[in-house]
Amino acid sequence: MSRKQGQHYEDIAAEYLVKQGLKLLTRNYQVYRGELDLVLLDKKILVFAEVKYRKNSRFGSAAEMVNWKKQQHLAFAANTFLKMHPAYLNNTCRFDVLAMSGNREDPKIDWIKNAFLIT
Numbered sequence: 001m002s003r004k005q006g007q008h009y010e011d012i013a014a015e016y017l018v019k020q021g022l023k024l025l026t027r028n029y030q031v032y033r034g035e036l037d038l039v040l041l042d043k044k045i046l047v048f049a050e051v052k053y054r055k056n057s058r059f060g061s062a063a064e065m066v067n068w069k070k071q072q073h074l075a076f077a078a079n080t081f082l083k084m085h086p087a088y089l090n091n092t093c094r095f096d097v098l099a100m101s102g103n104r105e106d107p108k109i110d111w112i113k114n115a116f117l118i119t
Contacts, residue, residue, distance in 0.1 A: 034073030063099040
């Protein structure tokens with residue numbers, strides 16, 4: 001998927017989460033070994049949200065794309081974010097996945113809170 005297409009789905013996801021009451025802090029936070037699509041606050045919980053889109057599940061669902069290796073890259077990026085933004089060090093953190101599928105203009109959104117834990 002092209003960067004432009006990815007941006008389209010991240011726009012939809014960001015708008016969806018803001019409507020759910022979360023506060024968007026930053027988008028596309030890039031580090032050496034990964035990128036955080038969206039960083040938000042859900043009250044006092046710091047949320048690192050990964051956005052994935054699949055037109056259909058023929059080759060696997062959007063959520064399945066966030067495999068162990070991807071999770072490790074997200075954890076590294078989240079740790080770097082926390083080091084660079086120490087004001088959030090005491091916040092509880094959560095990794096969410098927004099798995100999207102179907103129509104490009106109005107995709108089905110499956111918001112998976114606490115999609116995985118880093119130990």
